[in-house]
Amino acid sequence: MIPEYYEFCCPVKIISGKQALANLPYEMGILHARRALVVADKGVVGAGLLKRVERVFEGSGAEIAAVFDETPPDSSDRVANRVAKVFADLRCDCFVAVGGGSVLDTVKGANMVVSEGTDDLLKLQGAECLRNAPKPFIAVPTTAGTGSEVTMAAVIHNEERHIKMAFTSYHLYPHVAILDPAMTLTAPPKITAATGMDALTHAIEAYYCLQKNPVSDSFALAAIRLVMANLTTCVTDSHNDDARLAMANAALLAGISFSNSMVGVVHALAHACGGVCRVPHGVANAILLPWGMESNIAKVGPIIAELGPVLGADTSGNVEQRAYSAVGAVRALAERLKVVCGLPTTLHEAGVTEDALDAVARTATNDGAVMFNPEEVDFDAALAILKKAF
Amino acid sequence: MQALSVGYRVKRLVVRMVLLALGTAFEQVSKRVRELGDEIARWEDGRTFAVGVLPDGPTIALRKEGSRIRYLGEGDHGAPLRILFKNLEAALPLLLGRAGSHVAFARHSAVVQGNVAEAAEANRAMVIVQQYLFPEFILRKILKRRPTPTGRQRWIKIQILAGLFPAMALTYKR
Numbered sequence: 001m002i003p004e005y006y007e008f009c010c011p012v013k014i015i016s017g018k019q020a021l022a023n024l025p026y027e028m029g030i031l032h033a034r035r036a037l038v039v040a041d042k043g044v045v046g047a048g049l050l051k052r053v054e055r056v057f058e059g060s061g062a063e064i065a066a067v068f069d070e071t072p073p074d075s076s077d078r079v080a081n082r083v084a085k086v087f088a089d090l091r092c093d094c095f096v097a098v099g100g101g102s103v104l105d106t107v108k109g110a111n112m113v114v115s116e117g118t119d120d121l122l123k124l125q126g127a128e129c130l131r132n133a134p135k136p137f138i139a140v141p142t143t144a145g146t147g148s149e150v151t152m153a154a155v156i157h158n159e160e161r162h163i164k165m166a167f168t169s170y171h172l173y174p175h176v177a178i179l180d181p182a183m184t185l186t187a188p189p190k191i192t193a194a195t196g197m198d199a200l201t202h203a204i205e206a207y208y209c210l211q212k213n214p215v216s217d218s219f220a221l222a223a224i225r226l227v228m229a230n231l232t233t234c235v236t237d238s239h240n241d242d243a244r245l246a247m248a249n250a251a252l253l254a255g256i257s258f259s260n261s262m263v264g265v266v267h268a269l270a271h272a273c274g275g276v277c278r279v280p281h282g283v284a285n286a287i288l289l290p291w292g293m294e295s296n297i298a299k300v301g302p303i304i305a306e307l308g309p310v311l312g313a314d315t316s317g318n319v320e321q322r323a324y325s326a327v328g329a330v331r332a333l334a335e336r337l338k339v340v341c342g343l344p345t346t347l348h349e350a351g352v353t354e355d356a357l358d359a360v361a362r363t364a365t366n367d368g369a370v371m372f373n374p375e376e377v378d379f380d381a382a383l384a385i386l387k388k389a390f
Numbered sequence: 391m392q393a394l395s396v397g398y399r400v401k402r403l404v405v406r407m408v409l410l411a412l413g414t415a416f417e418q419v420s421k422r423v424r425e426l427g428d429e430i431a432r433w434e435d436g437r438t439f440a441v442g443v444l445p446d447g448p449t450i451a452l453r454k455e456g457s458r459i460r461y462l463g464e465g466d467h468g469a470p471l472r473i474l475f476k477n478l479e480a481a482l483p484l485l486l487g488r489a490g491s492h493v494a495f496a497r498h499s500a501v502v503q504g505n506v507a508e509a510a511e512a513n514r515a516m517v518i519v520q521q522y523l524f525p526e527f528i529l530r531k532i533l534k535r536r537p538t539p540t541g542r543q544r545w546i547k548i549q550i551l552a553g554l555f556p557a558m559a560l561t562y563k564r
Contacts, residue, residue: 125504210496
């Protein structure tokens, strides 16, 4: 069914393929940039991925003005402010983010600070409220999950209040996303599994949440097919670059989808688990996804049932049975990943203590994602899901 | 300066009046309804937020004072949190009870300037106020969860609606 009204936007140039990274300096030229601030983290440096980036600049005319490799696992407002200061102090003209969601979101935060001419990211909180065009920004994801390379959202940790802040704006899109399987080959199995489940969560929530539209639906379905066909292979055969490229594309497609249809209770709870208990985002999503889907069956059972065929679920029975089968297929994938790489399937296994559940539920109810969830998510509803997932 | 049509002026007047009713209702409901008191109990005293329409209004501002919400009057009063509809057409469905706030956000009708978590809290408070402004047949259409008011809540609603217009006359000059 066509919604009464919808908007869709994806202005990101996508470059996907083996050796795609080699085009990075050329793309900088297209953006009239030549001095890059490369933002990464210690993991990227340790895996030798930064060297790959440095090599492609050789003889290109463009240069790396500086490397910032101190991005923490959860990007924070203070780190984003520091990156912005480095960018301004060294007169850089382009951000190149090499890393996972934390690195990409840090650059989005820094780009906001630079472009809006402020010194503190906290002054720019809000949804769809940025005014100035961003600086050139090229994203090179090294994990296949967040889809941040094609989204208008950034999730950044507030160091003072210990909450995850969501920023959304059409000015947060990178200009270019480069998907090169060589950049994701080094991700360890458990991180590959968690980030892959993050991508699956994006696609599934995008498909049934309130801002869904026919264009975002098509991206979501394509993403789910790729995840179901390639995630387990990526985890068990980490150097399979065909599967890696497929998963990178799955994450990107899911990112385009959810950036235009938003996500719901699963993400609200996962953000809160991250903020309160430091559970990695992909791990929290993997645990909470089946419970979040189940909690929405009463409202959008027929839509969830539509996902059965692409999830490889049993498609017999009435609509409600088919919806539960779709949830079962997600649960079965999570169980397979637990067997092959130890991905947790309960919050308890992920290190959450029962006494933290109230705080997680309370935090989740203030997450912007609950607005787009089909079912009402108040404190009791959030807590009920958490208890089931515990 | 572009001349404004009569139709546009009427729409703007309607939005202005509905925002006045909303602001006044916030005060009335926060005086009488425990759910709203519970919702705002965790807000810091003095938290101010504005609801309005881009590019230049109408806009109203509300502030938490003690255990209640005070309607400050027209304008944003420097509120650090602003929920602003992109235009009058975008504001009308929500303000006239033709759509819920979740639908308004799903249709990109409004932007949030300020803390998104506080916007979610303000929105929940607004949903509680809506439940004392609109009849149940409208609430059944616009709320995600079907409301099941108690007899006491119905009686409070009657009192609030009966006193709304006199209260608006008093708050109009703020």
